[in-house]
Amino acid sequence: MSTETTKRQPLLRYWTTRYLLTLFTGLLLIGVLTSFWLRRSAVQRRLVSLKALAAGTAERVAGPGGGLQLDRNLTGEIGRSQRLLGLGTDLFLFIVNPENRIVYSTPDRPPLALLERITIPSYVEEGFQQLKIGPQSRFYILKHTIKAEERWLGAVYVIYPHRQINTNPEEVDFLFFMLGSLAALGWGVIYLLTRHLTKPIQKVAAAARQIVEGDYRQALDPNVRETELYELIRAFNDMTVRLRQLEALRTELLAGVTHELKTPVAAISGLVQAVRDQVVTGPEAQEFLALAAEETTRLQRMVEDLLAFNAFAAGELRVEKTLCPLNALVQEIAAQWLRGQEDRQVKIEVRPLPRDPLIATDQLRLRQILYNLFNNAEQALAAVGKTEGRIEVTFDETKEEIRINVTDNGPGIPPAEQELIFERFFRGAAKKGRVRGLGLGLPFSKMMAQALGGDLYLKSTSAHGTTFTLTLKKHS
Known part of the structure; x- marks a missing residue:
């Protein structure tokens, strides 16, 4: 997509919008999962209450003489238990005798369609069954055996409609309050943080536009x-x-x-x-x-x-590398340059390595680099009128490369010029008006050194002299 057709938005709007979408999606998912958990918890609590009602009723009707005690106060006590347990009144509770005949029910006799669908075995002391009649009607059925002195006297059945099991309204209100508070807090935090972040970026962008215009x-x-x-x-x-x-x-x-x-x-x-x-x-x-x-x-x-x-x-310009002995090549280059300086009082001393290593390099480019370094050293010596200039060429060897150090005993490079010596067309104050040139020697030499797989840099400089180092990769 081209940059002209890309639709862009401010950073503040972009991130707050996406954060809000992510936040509300996450909170919606949390709300759905929490609602499911609250619903399930409500069902579990209601089933515990139903079991308590059934067990309490079974204990109430178990007579001391080994029979069922169904007196006129039973309905009132069952009603009070329903209210205490928060079960409401929309349930069926009935009691069967050992012959499995209904001997008591409240508030009235359960529908025959429900009774015919109960499948809890008679030998089960405490049973539970979920029953679905039609697409909308669902019921929970609990059974609790009535026993006295290990004698089976009957059973209490509680039929409770599923629609009566509702989540606590206070819990739902608290859930929505917490989710709403988190949404508002999250939006406020991301808005303030994003606005704080965008201010310096906007300043950088505005300043960059000024630079594009040349300021x-x-x-x-x-x-x-x-x-x-x-x-x-x-x-x-x-x-x-x-x-x-x-x-x-x-x-x-x-x-x-x-x-x-x-x-x-x-x-x-x-x-x-x-x-x-x-x-x-x-x-x-x-x-x-x-x-x-x-x-x-x-x-x-x-x-x-x-x-x-x-x-x-x-x-x-291409670089053509060949294998050549480094000691011999550098000594030859130094001797050739020195022959062209017969009218100058400059000496070159090459201190070769103990063994002459083979190195893959372009001899012409290496010659150009060293000639530039020798010429710079000679010009630095001439600038201060030294009659006995000295240039030393030494070598350092590591596992992966060889360093060629070119050191003169000139006056050094001023601190203000040290960072600019490899800039194109830069010429130091000592050369201006005395040595003609375009200031391309060191930049050109550095580019050639990098093309050879190495580098050229200023190693050290002081009032006692300057050292440039040329690094070359060793032949493997």
């Missing part, structure tokens, strides 16, 4: 109790700070890159124009042309670096 001066108050909201707001504030830094850096770098490209173009134009207008002639003209060619080469190198960086960032 990076957004800052939210992180003073919230919830850990997740605090992390969200803090991450948002960090993001806005980072965006402001990047925006300022982008503006500065755009001006720097423009300046770096404009400088050789202006120099070439001036030199060629001087020769064309014959401002200089003869050997001096040849010198001007040589300078123009040199500036052209520098300009071409900067453009090539920019194109190569963009191509690598877009994944268009």
Whole structure:
């Protein structure tokens, strides 16, 4: 489904609506189950009362002489027992003699249809039967034997209609009161909590819209109790700070890159124009042309670096790995770079591993990375006028990788620049106006290191020197 056709709702309405549906569904289920339980409990209580009525009647009519004692007060006592037990008056109670003939009934004789359907065996002292006559009429039938001195004198039968067994109204009222209170309390709690939750999220969303419009001066108050909201707001504030830094850096770098490209173009134009207008002639003209060619080469190198960086960032430059001995390869790269620095007082010392491990890497990309690190070290040394610059290449080996450490004895990187050295087009204050370039060396080297399956990072820096570490996966 497309985002344009998706129907959305405010968070407060969305969650409170769904919570209410879930809450009322749960409470309805609880109400149904509780009503069933109350109904069953009412039936059990009523059956206990019926048994008590039958047992009390059986004890009342068991005469001391071994016969049934059916006096004129029996009906009144049965009525009082009914009222005390809460059974009402809509029941049939009858007594049979040992020949199973009815000798007493109240309030009148049960219908013949009921009597014919009683199936409780005569030998059962206490029996129970449920009887259904037609689709609506249901009855409970209880039997209690009348005995005196282990002699069977007859039995008491109680027939009670099922419709008279009702749940206690007070229990039903209490149930609905509790369910209603829980529903109101639950809705109030989820409403207040959701509203409390939505406020900071709405602020983040509003601030994010301002950032989309280009206003990076957004800052939210992180003073919230919830850990997740605090992390969200803090991450948002960090993001806005980072965006402001990047925006300022982008503006500065755009001006720097423009300046770096404009400088050789202006120099070439001036030199060629001087020769064309014959401002200089003869050997001096040849010198001007040589300078123009040199500036052209520098300009071409900067453009090539920019194109190569963009191509690598877009994944268009491939990495071709081959197995090669690491010690020998690094020593060869260091020696080749050093031969190109014959006019500089820079020394490189490579401290190889005790054994020369094989490593799968792209030799050309590894060469580019180390050349960039060596060039940066040489420029840092030249910036402070050190006549005896020293670069050390050491190795650390772990179970899974090999680390190549490139250390110089330069002045170090200022703290304010340490987090930006791998940003595209960033150039430190020491290089501006002294070394021409686009600030792509370290970012390009880090991208190539990651393409080789490793990484490049600043290990340490101080006033006594700087160490960059290149990690490479070991060949398995």
